[in-house]
Amino acid sequence: VVAAALAAAPLSIVDCSDRLPGLKRREGLSSWKVYDWKDDVWYSKPSDVPDDPFKKRKFVDTMFPPAEGSPIASEMKKCMRILPQDQDTGGFFIVKLVKTAPFNDEDGEGARTVEDVKDEEEVPEEAMAWKGHRFRKQELFPLLDVPEVVEKIKKFYSLKDTFPMHRVARTSQKCHKLHYLSKGAFPTLAYDKNSYLNVVHGGVKVMDHNDSKELECGHRPVQEGVKYFAPHMQARTLKVDDAALESLLLHEKPLNIWELVGLDFRQEAAQLTPGCVVLECTGLNKGGYLCGWKGRSSLGLFIATSQRNSLYFRLKGEDRPRQSKEEKKQNAAE
Known part of the structure; x- marks a missing residue:
């Protein structure tokens, strides 16, 4: 993302290596490979991608590293990577960008000002979009509102009482997808009676649903959120x-x-x-x-x-x- 931004806009990276000297960090990467999980192969450059229309659309040029020895490759080393194993921290990627020239619009008429934006037609909230794709609102409802589903899950997996079922939300009346929310997120949604929030995605998905009628319980844990659910299972x-x-x-x-x-x-x-x-x-x-x-x-x-x-x-x-x-x-x- 940073390499593509440097190539597309008048930006440069600020060297912050002298800040917070006690923080262990690693310099940014200037070369990497792109993994194709479907075919289990690595691509080093755009020309390595097979001449297939689907793969050409999926593995675009901006996903690959800049040319070796190029100015952008040198700039990339100013990025900072904080790895958990270096200092018992979380994992972070840090970069400070500075604009070196005004941003020009696509027509070349110069940089847009705040006044230019104010004069533009206001976009309705329900039609908010990004690159032509509408945001799909994801409604979240408490799972406890459907006690028969709760009891079936508890019985099938023999859940302990320690599992915070009150923090599990469903995305529809059919309860096909269940999301596990943080302590602060669920009260926020519960108090949003007038739907002031436009939720695009919330929580971590912990369960999906299988429609087979032969199963005792159609809900199954998913790998994305199994670590939150499994410690409370007794069956x-x-x-x-x-x-x-x-x-x-x-x-x-x-x-x-x-x-x-x-x-x-x-x-x-x-x-x-x-x-x-x-x-x-x-x-x-x-x-x-x-x-x-x-x-x-x-x-x-x-x-x-x-x-x-x-x-x-x-x-x-x-x-x-x-x-x-x-x-x-x-x-x-x-």
Whole structure:
């Protein structure tokens, strides 16, 4: 984003390396690769992107680093990256930009002033848009208003009373998507009786819904917010060690129960009814939670391919990515 801004506008980065000397920081990156999670490959420059219309639209030139040795590449080093492991902090990206010349509009008629903006036609709130795309308001309602759904979730996952169900909101009357809100966010929405707020997105999604009528409970935790939900579950959880986890990561399709690694793991999985399960890692990723799905006679991970690959790298301690689809096909042919 910063590199694209420097290339498109008269901006420069202010060197703030002398500020807050006690704060550990790292300089900004001037080179990086772009990951294509679908094909599991990395692109170093725009010409590496396959000549495919869909990929050309997805991986645009501004996503790639500036040319090596260019003025923009030198400027990028003035950015600051604060990494959690350096000083027990949060992770932050800091950059201070300064305008070096007036911004010209697209017609080249000079920079717009505050008066120019005031004279423009006022845009109605309901038609607020960005680049032609309307903001879709997301209404949030307390889940406690639907007690039958609350009771079904509590019973199926045997939830402890410690889970703050009053901070869970639904996005529709059907309760298909459930969001977990912070302590301060929910009261703010509750007091907004006149809908002064236009909520675009709120909270972290903790549950989605499966419409299958064969399931005891259609609501399932999602990977995005499982860490907030899983510690309060007393049912539908399985402890998974590194060996069993590696086996699940290597197979994108669910494994038959008899194919699972570990006798205890197989027996516990076999006793579960169909539906969502949460796998609690006990090995290298101890304390982590992964969403899974138990079929009638199978079990598999319910996570994105990119997350699956990242976990596999961490588990195996590998610096290189797994084979791409093309490499797999080539090896299979050989």
